[in-house]
Amino acid sequence: MSWWRDEAREPLRRNLGLVGVLLALFAIGAFIRPELYGDPKWVTNNVLVIMTQAAAVGVVAIGMTFVIIGGGIDLSVGALIALCGVWATTYATQSYGTVGMIFTALAVGIGAGAVNGLLVAYGKLVPFIATLAMLVAARGLAAQISGKQTQISNDAFINSIATTRILGIPMLVIMLLVVAALGWVLLNRTTFGRRTIAVGGNPEAARLAGINVRGHTLALYALSGLCAGIAAIMLTSLATSAQAAAADLYELDAIAAAIIGGTLLSGGRGTIVGSLLGVIVFSTITNLFAIANLPTEVQNMVKGAIIVTAVLVQQLRFDSVTKFARRHGLTRAGAPPEAAAATPAP
Amino acid sequence: MSELLMDAPASGAQEAGEVVLRLSGVVKTFPGVRALDGVELEVRAGEVHCLLGQNGAGKSTLIKVLAGVHRPDEGRVEWLGEQVSFGSPQAAMKAGIATIYQELDLVDYLSVAENVYLGHEPRSLGFVQKGTAARQTRELLGRLGHGEIPARRLVRSLPAAGKQIVSMARALSHEAKLIIMDEPSAVLAHDEVGNLFRIIRELTAQGIAVVYISHRLEEIREIGDRVTVLKDGRTSAVNLPARTTPTRDLVSRMTGRSIEYVFPPRAQQEPGEKEHGSSRPAAAQAAGQGTPHVPLLTVRGLGRTGEFADVDLDVRAGEIVGIAGLVGSGRSELLETVFGARTPDAGTVAVGGRPLPPGNVAAAVRAGLGMAPEERKSQALLLGEPIYRNMTLTTFSGFATAGFTDAGREQAEAMKIADLLELRPRDVRRAVRTLSGGNQQKVVVGRWLLGGTRLLLLDEPTRGVDVGARAELYQVIRGLADQGVGVLLVSSEVPEVLGLSDRVLVMREGRVVHTAPAEGLAEEDVLDLVMAGSLTATDERTEEQA
Structure with missing residues (x-):
């Protein structure tokens, strides 16, 4: 009865909403191309295609979710993917073999993320500015390293990741799900996650509770950089190459996914599942447009409309709850009647 | 009436x-x-x-x-x-009717004239007549005797007094x-x-x-x-x-309020005597520096430029020390500095005789300090988060194993505190947002009880708390003191400071101007001191235990 008003259930309601959107998109697809959607084999395969396309963005969206919950934003993730990919595929790095390449991608990601974190936490730069500067600089460095050439990956193992399937499920999809699962545990079951929520929800309260706010902020950006490094390996595997222009605008997709997944841009609240669903929704739309043979320009317009609609619906719902609460004499938005009744008792 | x-x-x-x-x-x-x-x-x-x-x-x-x-x-x-x-x-x-608020409502990056005519700019064909606005502003400033303030200067660059003049010019521009x-x-x-x-x-x-x-x-x-x-x-x-x-x-x-303040009785104290924590074993016995017992909190010569200066104070185990003073007297800043949330320019803070590193909250927490800050919502609580998570905000790491939080244990511990403080509602999984002010304050105080805090710093603990809940909070605070917790309390409400504390410090313009046992003080006297009234000359300082 009251579960729809219970604040703690809000993420669940939102995620159910996104599942509803996915079902609606599926229904639209089935309406446009009934002959394809009638074939279970095709449908299964298509779902895996959607998930594969979502994989790299999904991984950075998980990192992005942590940064946003922690009260920041990371505009540099797309550029970091390019930088990590290029750095990991130079002749020099490739000479160290698979381990050397993977290590380089991850280390460059963490390092660049840590620089973001240092600028934000200790240099007191606004996250938007610090990571925007990193975006520009990382693209520049990637172009410098690669000489603006596409660098071919000769590593058999890395190239095979994108083509490997385990129990019929593509390796990239498994990687996304593993990262998401680890992210979920990290956010919901560890002290790191608890600190993230505290630091983003009320930095002053966190500070006065003795939490190392700056150190934690630094760690969050490093985590986002790590995710960019993982995504770089995935993209390099998909393309069997890396280039400075790779992963263009991934940061916007990742931010949009987190937002429609219910992560508050002001920090303190968000879910891993929501961000994952957000990425899948965008990927499904791309897929749907391909199936319907519509141009990508229209697709981008629809994406924009979806982001706006999602945020509007979010506000609308909040307003209506507030109004409902007021009409029923509740003191605060969403305050259950028992709490209000308990107040005046001496 | x-x-x-x-x-x-x-x-x-x-x-x-x-x-x-x-x-x-x-x-x-x-x-x-x-x-x-x-x-x-x-x-x-x-x-x-x-x-x-x-x-x-x-x-x-x-x-x-x-x-x-x-x-x-x-x-x-x-x-x-x-x-x-x-x-x-x-x-x-x-x-x-024009109002000049304490926090002046001017736009820093607009000019003086633009601020004065903000919202009612002299216009012609939809274009702002900047010249006219500037001329009229100069006239208004002249009327106020401050023709020297340039009408085209950015408000940001003016001192506080100048901004106030601009606010008044704005009032005059409305023909107030x-x-x-x-x-x-x-x-x-x-x-x-x-x-x-x-x-x-x-x-x-x-x-x-x-x-x-x-x-x-x-x-x-x-x-x-x-x-x-x-x-x-x-x-x-x-x-x-x-x-x-x-x-x-x-x-x-x-004064002489109609609202009844219900204060719990003080711990056993000989009437007229100064601070005695006599009956409690852990508490420091007997007043004075002659005893070997070190006070729980010792502050010496603490100062921050422009906020407060040269503050000495002691809090003993089981003692409630109240600080009375107006907003701006430096009391909140003092409390935050003791807690390490601000770095002092001078002086020392020691807990149990061991000095605290300045400006380090984490170290203060480790030493057993806890603070309930003035702005409960913006400084202490995660409003959307459940009660238990707010209560364990300083302790969740301690309940965790290898970095994994233990929500079950946290809830159980929070539940104990909720019972102790008679929190309503008792369901600790509910969002803090849904609680009344008094119960939110209990959550903040409860947070420190979980951590085994030895000294609580309370800044305006009953602000926004209704009368009934106040009495409960007073009970809670006194109960903690009876268990040997030291309390340093700041409040704008003089009756509260007097009724709850064992000893009272009066602060005015950044200095402690009076120290006395609470029982010997009358509300009128304290108000007089606080407002720089006629009772005493300004900086006369009653030496504490000298």
């Missing part, structure tokens, strides 16, 4: 100007609070009418009613002889007939106050009425014509002559 009211319009105003504003029986309620409960006010043209009252007496609400921010629930507001009800601040402004000034002297240095008074006199000479709010009695004596005193949302006296009413009278009308 009515016997207190003096219908003596002629008593204060020199040559009784006509009445411009008359309030009768104004009531304004907010959920759970009757902020104004029948207020009378009469303001005449050309007078400086002072509003006096303690914190929470309803001054701010009254100002907001006059400024059109709040609509009164009951009562009459007559402006220039007509009953009015302003729907918005703009409406009040248009009618000729009544200007409300909310503690205008609070942001000014001593010599600037004289200048402010000169301007006020010029304004009143032009027939403009001024409602002046200040905590400083000497200012009211100097600039005021008549005084209206508020107490607990009611007028306890109207139209007293500002210059001749004895201080005692004014203060007694501000």
Whole structure:
């Protein structure tokens, strides 16, 4: 009865909403191309295609979710993917073999993320500015390293990741799900996650509770950089190459996914599942447009409309709850009647 | 109440100007609070009418009613002889009532002229007449005796006093007939106050009425014509002559509240004796420095430039030490510095004889300090998060194993505290947002109990807490002290400091001006000290245990 008003259930309601959107998109697809959607084999395969396309963005969206919950934003993730990919595929790095390449991608990601974190936490730069500067600089460095050439990956193992399937499920999809699962545990079951929520929800309260706010902020950006490094390996595997222009605008997709997944841009609240669903929704739309043979320009317009609609619906719902609460004499938005009744008792 | 009211319009105003504003029986309620409960006010043209009252007496609400921010629930507001009800601040402004708030509402990156004419720029064909605005602004500034302020200068670059002048120019640009000034002297240095008074006199000479709010009695004596005193949302006296009413009278009308404060009994103490934590084994026994027992908290010579200076204080185990003082007296800053949230420029803080590293909250927490800050919502709570997570905000790492949190144990521990503090509702998984102010405060205090805190710093622990819940909080605080926790308490409400503390420090303008056992102090005396009244010369310091 009251579960729809219970604040703690809000993420669940939102995620159910996104599942509803996915079902609606599926229904639209089935309406446009009934002959394809009638074939279970095709449908299964298509779902895996959607998930594969979502994989790299999904991984950075998980990192992005942590940064946003922690009260920041990371505009540099797309550029970091390019930088990590290029750095990991130079002749020099490739000479160290698979381990050397993977290590380089991850280390460059963490390092660049840590620089973001240092600028934000200790240099007191606004996250938007610090990571925007990193975006520009990382693209520049990637172009410098690669000489603006596409660098071919000769590593058999890395190239095979994108083509490997385990129990019929593509390796990239498994990687996304593993990262998401680890992210979920990290956010919901560890002290790191608890600190993230505290630091983003009320930095002053966190500070006065003795939490190392700056150190934690630094760690969050490093985590986002790590995710960019993982995504770089995935993209390099998909393309069997890396280039400075790779992963263009991934940061916007990742931010949009987190937002429609219910992560508050002001920090303190968000879910891993929501961000994952957000990425899948965008990927499904791309897929749907391909199936319907519509141009990508229209697709981008629809994406924009979806982001706006999602945020509007979010506000609308909040307003209506507030109004409902007021009409029923509740003191605060969403305050259950028992709490209000308990107040005046001496 | 009515016997207190003096219908003596002629008593204060020199040559009784006509009445411009008359309030009768104004009531304004907010959920759970009757902020104004029948207020009378009469303001005449050309007078400086002072509003006096303690914190929470309803001054701010009254100002907001006059400024059109709040609509009164009951009562009459007559402006220039007509009953009015302003729907918005703009409406009040248009009618000729301008308000100069304590936090000046100017736009830093606009020029002086742009600020003065913000929202009513002189226009022609839709284009702002910058020249006209600048010229008229210069005229207004000249009228205020401050023609030297350049009309095109950015407001940002002006000092506080200059910004205040700009605010007044803006009021004049609306052709205000009544200007409300909310503690205008609070942001000014001593010599600037004289200048402010000169301007006020010029304004009143032009027939403009001024409602002046200040905590400083000497200012009211100097600039005021008549005084209206508020107490607990009611007028306890109207139209007293500002210059001749004895201080005692004014203060007694501000105090002697109708709301009953219910304080728990103090721990066993010989009447008249100073601090004894005698009966508790852990507590430091006997007063004085001669004993080997080190006080729980020792602060020596603590200072921060521009905030407070040279503060010495001790808190013993099981003792509640209260700090009385006005907003801006440096009390909150002092508390935050002791806690390490601000870094001191001078002095030391030691817990149990061991010095704390300055400006390090984590170290203070480890040493057993806990703080409930002044702004509960913005400084202490994660409103959307469940109660138990708010309670374990400092301790969740301790409950965790290898970095994995233990929500079950956290909830169990939080539940114990909830029982101890009689938290309502008792369901610790509920979001803190849904709790009343008093229960939110219990969550903040409860947080520190979980951590085994030895010394609690409480900044305005009962702000926004209703009467019944206050009594409960007092019980909780006294109960903690009885268990040997030391408490350092800051409050604007003098009765609260007196009723709850064992020992009281009075702070004024960044200095401790008086230290005494709470039992020997009268509310009037403390108020007098706090407001720099006549009882003692300014910086006389009663040595603590010297």
